[in-house]
Amino acid sequence: MVLCIIAAAVFAIMSIFSAKYRPLAKEGLRCVFRTITFKPCDTGLDDQIKATAVSGAFKVHPALAKFTNKNFTALSWVFVILTFASFILTAQAVWNLATVGTCDPANPSGCVVNQIRGDYGFFGGISGFVSEILNPPVAPTALDGITAGNPNAKVVIVEFGCYTCPYTGEAEPVVKELLKEYNSSSNDKSIYYVFKPFPIETHKYSNEAARAILCARNQGKQTDLQDRIFKSQDACTSDGVLMIKQLANESGLNMTAFNACLDGNQTGAELARYIQEGHDSYIQRTPTFFINGKYYAGPQTIETFRAEITEARGRAS
Numbered sequence: 001m002v003l004c005i006i007a008a009a010v011f012a013i014m015s016i017f018s019a020k021y022r023p024l025a026k027e028g029l030r031c032v033f034r035t036i037t038f039k040p041c042d043t044g045l046d047d048q049i050k051a052t053a054v055s056g057a058f059k060v061h062p063a064l065a066k067f068t069n070k071n072f073t074a075l076s077w078v079f080v081i082l083t084f085a086s087f088i089l090t091a092q093a094v095w096n097l098a099t100v101g102t103c104d105p106a107n108p109s110g111c112v113v114n115q116i117r118g119d120y121g122f123f124g125g126i127s128g129f130v131s132e133i134l135n136p137p138v139a140p141t142a143l144d145g146i147t148a149g150n151p152n153a154k155v156v157i158v159e160f161g162c163y164t165c166p167y168t169g170e171a172e173p174v175v176k177e178l179l180k181e182y183n184s185s186s187n188d189k190s191i192y193y194v195f196k197p198f199p200i201e202t203h204k205y206s207n208e209a210a211r212a213i214l215c216a217r218n219q220g221k222q223t224d225l226q227d228r229i230f231k232s233q234d235a236c237t238s239d240g241v242l243m244i245k246q247l248a249n250e251s252g253l254n255m256t257a258f259n260a261c262l263d264g265n266q267t268g269a270e271l272a273r274y275i276q277e278g279h280d281s282y283i284q285r286t287p288t289f290f291i292n293g294k295y296y297a298g299p300q301t302i303e304t305f306r307a308e309i310t311e312a313r314g315r316a317s
Contacts, residue, residue: 010079035141058298135282139290146222149183150190155312160278161287163209164237168287169230171299180306197271198278198286204237212244214267215258224251
């Protein structure tokens with residue numbers, strides 16, 4: 001009876017695609033039904049499965065066949081337990097994917113579904129996906145934040161990012177290359193870049209990391225701390241504020257002033273304003289970029305940025 005529980009489900013699914021499995025599915029369902037109604041299972045399906053298993057084991061080695069035959073019931077229970085555990089873990093992954101946009105919240109970049117879809121994980125899950133269709137992201141009107149470049153440039157790039165989000169971290173080297181390439185040129189070819197912190201709840205200590213970098217900006221050392229946090233995302237998400245403060249110390253910050261700022265939540269109101277701007281802009285995933293108002297979600301190649309900057313500069317002329 002033990003394997004009939006699994007066999008009934010497996011054969012029921014397989015019978016959808018092939019009629020030859022339908023009799024087996026009926027036997028499995030009959031066995032399960034009789035068992036839960038306290039009647040003896042008379043289909044013989046367990047015996048068929050046992051005979052097949054022992055026969056397969058005999059082809060490998062007679063001793064294995066003997067062991068399988070003697071311990072078939074115990075092995076059946078182990079198989080059933082492992083199968084149900086697999087079902088539970090699969091259901092949990094599906095639930096996470098539907099609610100937070102990734103099957104593995106602890107390691108979003110390791111979620112195979114996100115990698116295949118290439119959508120970088122809607123942190124709002126299915127609702128986030130639907131929301132982005134119904135309300136496409138719109139560029140914010142305010143250009144305050146952590147900025148770089150020429151405020152009078154014809155091209156403005158705004159990024160909403162999360163400091164402990166692996167995808168924001170993945171995008172960072174391209175952003176730095178972009179700023180180096182364009183802002184070392186003459187003013188008419190420069191760009192203005194605005195980073196708006198948008199911490200995501202599923203990324204641990206993302207709020208603390210954002211507030212810390214805003215505190216570091218008070219001392220003009222936000223770039224160094226930002227680089228260190230991006231390079232140490234795993235350590236920051238595991239060790240939290242302790243690691244963030246260690247990185248701040250390595251950045252050469254005045255730790256007395258920094259600790260007072262971070263522990264006293266002195267940048268909390270500013271961060272709350274950026275978060276609200278993100279919601280007002282219908283941000284559903286990080287990073288999200290706006291290049292003169294046109295949005296791109298997820299890390300982008302340097303070629304994509306170059307092409308859009310050229311096009312945006314032409315529209316602005």
